[in-house]
Amino acid sequence: VTTVPMLTSNIWSLFSYPVMMSSTSSAAAYVRVRNTTPLPGILLIDEALVTKKTEYTPENPGSWAANNARVDASDPQRRYEERSMFLNDSTNQASAEVYREQPPYLQTPTLPDGVGEISFWYRSWAISTPPNSACLRIEKSVTGSTNILDWTLIYELSPITNIGEYTYFSTSVWDNTSRYVRIVNVTNPPGYRVCLDDVLVASPI
Numbered sequence: 001v002t003t004v005p006m007l008t009s010n011i012w013s014l015f016s017y018p019v020m021m022s023s024t025s026s027a028a029a030y031v032r033v034r035n036t037t038p039l040p041g042i043l044l045i046d047e048a049l050v051t052k053k054t055e056y057t058p059e060n061p062g063s064w065a066a067n068n069a070r071v072d073a074s075d076p077q078r079r080y081e082e083r084s085m086f087l088n089d090s091t092n093q094a095s096a097e098v099y100r101e102q103p104p105y106l107q108t109p110t111l112p113d114g115v116g117e118i119s120f121w122y123r124s125w126a127i128s129t130p131p132n133s134a135c136l137r138i139e140k141s142v143t144g145s146t147n148i149l150d151w152t153l154i155y156e157l158s159p160i161t162n163i164g165e166y167t168y169f170s171t172s173v174w175d176n177t178s179r180y181v182r183i184v185n186v187t188n189p190p191g192y193r194v195c196l197d198d199v200l201v202a203s204p205i
Contacts, residue, residue, distance in 0.1 A: 062109035080197035114176035125193030133159030
């Protein structure tokens with residue numbers, strides 16, 4: 001799936017990479033870490049963890065997923081109601097729980113009936129005049145994978161410069177094939193953090 005750059009440090013480092021595979025067959029799936037370290041180098045690995053992707057079932061509809069983002073109720077200058085989501089503007093300013101290979105995004109759980117109306121409130125993270133405008137991409141996917149080629153653009157919301165007050169966005173999509181929607185904060189410079197709240201993705205009617 002991916003190749004890790006040559007490691008020369010004797011200090012433990014954390015590596016994480018999202019691989020979202022839909023269970024299209026009953027065949028088992030395996031993950032392996034192949035050591036290509038040239039002699040006489042030695043690679044040490046500890047605390048290896050592979051988690052199972054949550055699939056949609058009527059009893060387990062899954063949950064919203066986010067990357068490089070946080071939900072915060074402690075910032076009254078930026079929150080819309082009780083709490084809001086903040087999408088980062090850089091993959092470099094990330095903690096251990098962030099997939100740096102992926103952009104900051106908010107993604108829906110599986111939508112078994114497809115995609116209908118999409119709406120949310122948004123604003124720039126800035127308190128005063130933002131140094132840069134932000135750009136959000138609303139995308140849809142059949143698989144919900146981490147492959148950028150699996151996502152199709154629905155709408156690009158730009159430039160985002162409003163501060164203080166949230167702005168309402170709404171669009172209608174009649175798509176009974178796609179099963180996922182995500183809101184991506186574009187990190188290509190110049191960019192800026194974005195605040196989101198009251199995100200709704202409804203089934204087509």
